[in-house]
Amino acid sequence: MKIFERIKKTLKPKGKEAxxxxxxxxxxxxxxxxxxxxxxxKSFGYEVRGVAPPPExxxxxxxxxxxxxxxxxxxxxLLRRGNLDPLEIVALDDLSQKPLxxxxxxDFGRYFMVTAANMKITVDKEKGTIVNISGGGCPxxxxxSVKLVGNRITEVESPRQNGYSLCAYMLEKAHEKALGMISxxxxxxx
Amino acid sequence: xxxxVGTLPFEEMELKAGETTFEGGNLKMGDFEVMPGLGTSAMVxxxxxxxxxxxxxxxxxxxxxxxxxxxxxxELYQYVAAKLVTLNPTVLTMHYIMxxxxxxxxxxxxxxxxxxxxxxxxDAGAMYAAKATGLAQKIDIFTPDAGEMAYxxxxxxxxxxxxxxLLFELDPSEVITLIQKAYETxxxxxxxxxxxxxxxxxEDGQVVDTIDEPxxxxxxxxxxxxxxxxxxxxxxxxxxxxxxxxxxxxxxxNRIAGKxxxxxxxxxxxxxxxxxxxxxxxxxxCV
Numbered sequence: 001m002k003i004f005e006r007i008k009k010t011l012k013p014k015g016k017e018a019x020x021x022x023x024x025x026x027x028x029x030x031x032x033x034x035x036x037x038x039x040x041x042k043s044f045g046y047e048v049r050g051v052a053p054p055p056e057x058x059x060x061x062x063x064x065x066x067x068x069x070x071x072x073x074x075x076x077x078l079l080r081r082g083n084l085d086p087l088e089i090v091a092l093d094d095l096s097q098k099p100l101x102x103x104x105x106x107d108f109g110r111y112f113m114v115t116a117a118n119m120k121i122t123v124d125k126e127k128g129t130i131v132n133i134s135g136g137g138c139p140x141x142x143x144x145s146v147k148l149v150g151n152r153i154t155e156v157e158s159p160r161q162n163g164y165s166l167c168a169y170m171l172e173k174a175h176e177k178a179l180g181m182i183s184x185x186x187x188x189x190x
Numbered sequence: 191x192x193x194x195v196g197t198l199p200f201e202e203m204e205l206k207a208g209e210t211t212f213e214g215g216n217l218k219m220g221d222f223e224v225m226p227g228l229g230t231s232a233m234v235x236x237x238x239x240x241x242x243x244x245x246x247x248x249x250x251x252x253x254x255x256x257x258x259x260x261x262x263x264x265e266l267y268q269y270v271a272a273k274l275v276t277l278n279p280t281v282l283t284m285h286y287i288m289x290x291x292x293x294x295x296x297x298x299x300x301x302x303x304x305x306x307x308x309x310x311x312x313d314a315g316a317m318y319a320a321k322a323t324g325l326a327q328k329i330d331i332f333t334p335d336a337g338e339m340a341y342x343x344x345x346x347x348x349x350x351x352x353x354x355x356l357l358f359e360l361d362p363s364e365v366i367t368l369i370q371k372a373y374e375t376x377x378x379x380x381x382x383x384x385x386x387x388x389x390x391x392x393e394d395g396q397v398v399d400t401i402d403e404p405x406x407x408x409x410x411x412x413x414x415x416x417x418x419x420x421x422x423x424x425x426x427x428x429x430x431x432x433x434x435x436x437x438x439x440x441x442x443x444n445r446i447a448g449k450x451x452x453x454x455x456x457x458x459x460x461x462x463x464x465x466x467x468x469x470x471x472x473x474x475x476c477v
Contacts, residue, residue: 022291022322022348045261070289070318070349074259091352099351100358106410111455113411117358118337118350122411122455131456133228134413135337137314137350139288140258142229143199145413164258165288166351 023092024069026079027053033084034063040082046071057090066092070138072099073172074164099169103177112181116173121148123178125185128152130178138165153179192249192428193277194237194421195270196230196285196314197263203255205265207273210251212238215460219251225460228413229286232459233313236421236466237283237428240443243467243476244429250277260288263315267293271300281309283424284316285417289349294319298328309427312379313420321377322348329379331433333420336362336386342378343371362386366397381433383423385416389441393434401441404449414459419444422466426475443469 028034034050041048046067053064067075069091079086090098104115111131113122119141120134130153133145140163148156158179159171194210210219212235217224226235230253237249252270254262267290274282274297284297294316301308305328312320313333320329321342334342340357341350360367365384372378373395382392387410389401409415423440427433444462446469451461470476 021324022289045259068290069352071260072351091348093348094346100353100355102355102358108408108411108455111411113455115337117353118335118341120411124456132411132413134411134415135335137286137289137316137318137338138258139197139199139256139260139263139286139315142197142227142231142286143257145228146199149413162257164260166349168258170351 021093022069023066024072025053025090025092026065026067026086027057027088028084028086031063034065036082037079037084038065041065041067041075041078044078046075057088070166071164072166073160073169077160099166101173103174114174114178117170119167119170119174121171121174121178123153123182128154128182133171136167136171138167140164140168141171144168144171153182191277191279192237192241192281192424193252193279194234194249194283194285194424195252195266196233197256197266197287198224198230198253199257200255201257205254205262205269207252208250209248210234210238211248226463227459229417232414232417232463233285233421235463236418237425239463239466240422240425240470241428243470244425246425246429250279256288263288263290264293267296271296274300275304278304279308281311281424281428283311283420285314285420287315289315289319289322291319291323294323294325298325309433311420311424318349326377326379331381331383332379333383333385333416333423335416336365339365339368339372339384343368345375345377365390369397370395381437383437383441385419391434391437398434399438401438401445404445406445406448406453408453408455408457409448411455412453412457412459415444415448415462418459418463439473439475442473446472
């Protein structure tokens with residue numbers, strides 16, 4: 001092999017590794033489902049492509065769909081609308097990575113705040129209203145804040161219904177926990 | 191010029207750019223008006239009110255409407271990458287935007303020889319993008335909270351949602367451990383302003399100051415208090431304050447504005463932004 005080609009080959013893997021950064025993989029049951037998912041997501045403007053799943057997570061279908069992880073919530077919603085139920089969604093640069101599923105709570109007396117990763121939701125215990133949403137960095141967070149703040153947590157659409165991003169995904173986790181906390185209280189009146 | 195870049199939560203709003211002011215409780219750019227809320231609008235409004243109090247030119251705001259699908263965020267990245275050299279800002283602050291590795295790389299590549307004359311601040315989605323790109327060190331200042339600090343400390347995570355449980359579960363008082371990890375892995379810029387119950391000012395991995403007074407616990411729950419901090423910081427650097435000094439002053443001013451607003455966890459960020467001029471007077475930055 002010529003020296004130039006050997007140098008080129010030595011340097012090449014870095015680009016390949018970099019291309020995995022921030023990418024996720026949707027694992028579906030069958031090739032036909034993966035093809036359907038790829039076509040549908042593309043039609044909605046998502047940057048996706050069909051790829052072979054790595055052997056360690058191959059669970060049936062030998063075609064998976066690669067997407068930008070940050071779009072996870074919007075992608076999941078579209079898959080649900082298309083009646084596609086992924087076996088798993090994983091981060092491509094570390095197959096063991098999953099979104100955080102733990103929350104932290106803080107009591108402010110009349111209010112409580114739930115934190116999930118970078119997202120916080122604060123609820124009035126007496127009225128059951130969402131009084132503030134804080135944190136995040138994706139554009140749907142301010143949008144969801146406008147839709148949710150000032151409304152009763154038992155009556156609003158969950159962030160999952162209108163969000164697209166991983167920030168909204170974490171807001172959903174915080175919202176779920178806060179909803180559970182309110183629901184376990186006495187019925188809210190007034 | 192103080193240039194500020196970020197999305198606003200409007201589905202159909204096309205890209206807008208121009209001088210922006212904060213008047214009568216609203217952010218104004220030409221015919222466009224919006225009441226500040228969580229996100230970019232609170233950040234820009236805070237910068238506007240600080241600039242006005244310090245007799246500085248109003249910020250130049252570049253924005254587009256994005257509710258999360260990321261389409262107009264892409265336009266914003268492209269516009270900034272194409273126009274940055276022409277705009278020639280001395281301070282560039284990037285904020286809520288869909289994290290996009292290619293978009294952020296394009297912006298950082300577009301600066302080139304102008305880089306040394308420009309202070310670059312990244313918060314929110316722009317900070318996530320810079321870290322995910324592996325280009326955190328190309329930025330001058332990040333302004334993370336404790337949850338975002340865990341993200342910077344985790345070399346594998348490409349978004350705060352993918353932070354290792356262990357790092358998220360660290361007590362907020364252990365934020366120094368996260369700061370050290372972020373610098374060890376090259377995922378922090380020269381300066382960090384870590385906001386929380388205690389604000390940490392960090393330079394090259396060393397905590398150079400902490401601010402914990404006045405202590406207003408409700409501010410943690412109020413959407414936009416981190417955004418107002420970034421806005422004040424940007425304006426102070428634009429006004430000529432050195433980066434570390436500006437971080438210390440901004441942290442104090444933001445806390446004092448919070449104290450003056452007498453907030454509870456249900457308070458809106460506008461109430462705090464309106465108190466920034468009084469807070470500037472209290473720290474004797476203006477009369």
